[in-house]
Amino acid sequence: MTATKxxxxxxxxxxxxxGVKFVYDLLxxxxxxxxxxxxxxxxxxxxxxxxxxxxxxxxEALVRLAGEGLIDTLPxxxxxxxxxDFLNMAPFFDALTLMYRVTxxxxxxxxxxxxxxxxxxxxxxxxxxxxxxxxxxxxxxxxAFHAAIAEAGRNPYFNSLFSRLLDEGRRFLRLYYQSxxxxxxxxxxxxxxxxxxxxxxxxxxxxERLGKAHAEQIVRQIQKLMIGEDRLDIAL
Amino acid sequence: MTATKxxxxxxxxxxxxxGVKFVYDLLxxxxxxxxxxxxxxxxxxxxxxxxxxxxxxxxEALVRLAGEGLIDTLPxxxxxxxxxDFLNMAPFFDALTLMYRVTxxxxxxxxxxxxxxxxxxxxxxxxxxxxxxxxxxxxxxxxAFHAAIAEAGRNPYFNSLFSRLLDEGRRFLRLYYQSxxxxxxxxxxxxxxxxxxxxxxxxxxxxERLGKAHAEQIVRQIQKLMIGEDRLDIAL
DNA sequence: TGCGTAACTTTTGTCGACAAAGAATATGCA
DNA sequence: TGCATATTCTTTGTCGACAAAAGTTACGCA
Numbered sequence: 331m332t333a334t335k336x337x338x339x340x341x342x343x344x345x346x347x348x349g350v351k352f353v354y355d356l357l358x359x360x361x362x363x364x365x366x367x368x369x370x371x372x373x374x375x376x377x378x379x380x381x382x383x384x385x386x387x388x389x390e391a392l393v394r395l396a397g398e399g400l401i402d403t404l405p406x407x408x409x410x411x412x413x414x415d416f417l418n419m420a421p422f423f424d425a426l427t428l429m430y431r432v433t434x435x436x437x438x439x440x441x442x443x444x445x446x447x448x449x450x451x452x453x454x455x456x457x458x459x460x461x462x463x464x465x466x467x468x469x470x471x472x473x474a475f476h477a478a479i480a481e482a483g484r485n486p487y488f489n490s491l492f493s494r495l496l497d498e499g500r501r502f503l504r505l506y507y508q509s510x511x512x513x514x515x516x517x518x519x520x521x522x523x524x525x526x527x528x529x530x531x532x533x534x535x536x537x538e539r540l541g542k543a544h545a546e547q548i549v550r551q552i553q554k555l556m557i558g559e560d561r562l563d564i565a566l
Numbered sequence: 567m568t569a570t571k572x573x574x575x576x577x578x579x580x581x582x583x584x585g586v587k588f589v590y591d592l593l594x595x596x597x598x599x600x601x602x603x604x605x606x607x608x609x610x611x612x613x614x615x616x617x618x619x620x621x622x623x624x625x626e627a628l629v630r631l632a633g634e635g636l637i638d639t640l641p642x643x644x645x646x647x648x649x650x651d652f653l654n655m656a657p658f659f660d661a662l663t664l665m666y667r668v669t670x671x672x673x674x675x676x677x678x679x680x681x682x683x684x685x686x687x688x689x690x691x692x693x694x695x696x697x698x699x700x701x702x703x704x705x706x707x708x709x710a711f712h713a714a715i716a717e718a719g720r721n722p723y724f725n726s727l728f729s730r731l732l733d734e735g736r737r738f739l740r741l742y743y744q745s746x747x748x749x750x751x752x753x754x755x756x757x758x759x760x761x762x763x764x765x766x767x768x769x770x771x772x773x774e775r776l777g778k779a780h781a782e783q784i785v786r787q788i789q790k791l792m793i794g795e796d797r798l799d800i801a802l
Numbered sequence: 803t804g805c806g807t808a809a810c811t812t813t814t815g816t817c818g819a820c821a822a823a824g825a826a827t828a829t830g831c832a
Numbered sequence: 833t834g835c836a837t838a839t840t841c842t843t844t845g846t847c848g849a850c851a852a853a854a855g856t857t858a859c860g861c862a
Contacts, residue, residue, distance in 0.1 A: 385848095390626075421720065485657035620816060621818095642824065644844090
């Protein structure tokens with residue numbers, strides 16, 4: 331392949347131990363934003379040159395990414411960005427829906443004042459992204475909004491699974507949204523508001539129901555995109 | 567500290583790439599069986615000598631273990647076996663119970679003939695451990711039994727979280743059971759049988775209820791052990 | 803021309819060595 | 833003797849180099 335023109339080099343001198351985190355964060359973002367497409371080969375040497383460091387810290391970042399399932403490693407052979415499994419999405423939807431329900435309910439139960447601030451801030455960012463018709467920002471801020479809710483639920487086990495699912499979801503959505511111009515985004519903003527209200531009111535039952543409904547809404551939307559229901563609809 | 571007398575060296579010659587897996591598996595088992603106690607320091611150099619390899623593969627194994635939360639790493643400082651958090655067990659119990667319910671239900675829904683074989687084999691191993699009064703074997707085979715059920719549910723997202731929870735549970739139980747001589751083990755064997763029956767019958771609702779009851783049973787048991795309800799009970 | 807084999811290339815896995823970052827220890831001064 | 837500072841020691845983080853695997857190309861023979 332020809333030389334890939336990626337971002338510039340970070341810094342000629344960096345602190346001891348910052349290299350791994352830097353590479354890990356950046357690579358993770360590039361994978362989730364589909365800058366690195368699923369199936370793309372990942373070359374350690376190339377990354378080492380790009381970041382001006384040896385292969386050792388690069389390797390550690392890759393091991394961590396592999397641990398989260400974001401990259402796949404063929405022993406003694408190439409390593410590449412993990413593929414999205416379109417064939418069985420049902421388990422993904424099941425898990426996503428359940429985590430939406432659980433985290434929203436727990437947030438209504440365990441929230442503290444500072445959580446509400448964080449949640450509201452994320453919601454405003456999401457609303458701003460909708461207003462600006464910025465599909466990428468919508469995807470990212472929506473995930474951040476729900477992650478903030480999960481954080482308020484204070485269950486690290488659920489949170490780690492939910493984060494992983496939201497990441498995977500970011501990749502799916504990013505794959506489909508070129509532009510985002512239907513009426514759904516505003517509906518999401520409204521649904522978010524009702525969810526926040528339920529959390530503020532400590533109404534766990536309502537929060538759970540709203541979380542479920544919101545999840546199902548999103549699942550339906552993704553399924554519609556995958557089936558391609560919005561395609562060609564001309565009179566013959 | 568004095569020289570730790572651990573297991574012997576594996577092999578003078580090993581295949582390329584087998585080193586990491588070997589160290590990872592063995593260290594993982596030692597952590598889960600509390601051969602390495604929570605808080606124990608982990609010395610890379612010492613491990614390198616013990617396994618007759620350089621620090622590089624040792625380090626990779628440690629990074630993976632850290633990714634699963636089994637060890638904690640202080641930057642530029644020591645790395646040690648992760649501590650068990652006794653202060654907030656509630657999130658752990660919440661997550662464990664939910665995963666018991668979900669995986670058992672999904673198993674009743676998605677099981678295949680080969681799954682039933684595996685589940686029954688694990689159940690027999692558990693029953694044998696109970697009969698032999700082997701507490702360690704009980705803990706391990708019980709976890710394997712439920713992992714097999716989860717496997718039959720075919721949801722990799724739930725499975726990975728559940729595995730992590732079962733691992734954590736292994737450490738908790740291992741910490742308390744010196745001997746296991748009350749009537750509970752036989753009750754667990756019986757409950758397992760009813761769960762298997764529900765899965766065979768594809769009765770998802772029943773499977774979910776039984777999974778929940780079983781989980782609550784286990785949670786109560788752990789809580790009792792932690793509170794120390796079984797202690798000193800003499801007439802004064 | 804087709805196919806099996808050998809040499810080459812590419813990429814990963816492992817190694818030994820060195821430097822940085824703290825912690826522990828020693829030193830100097832009041 | 834008590835405390836601040838300097839020194840040593842231990843352990844981690846990073847590096848460059850080499851060797852093993854597996855793919856790829858080149859070659860020879862039928």
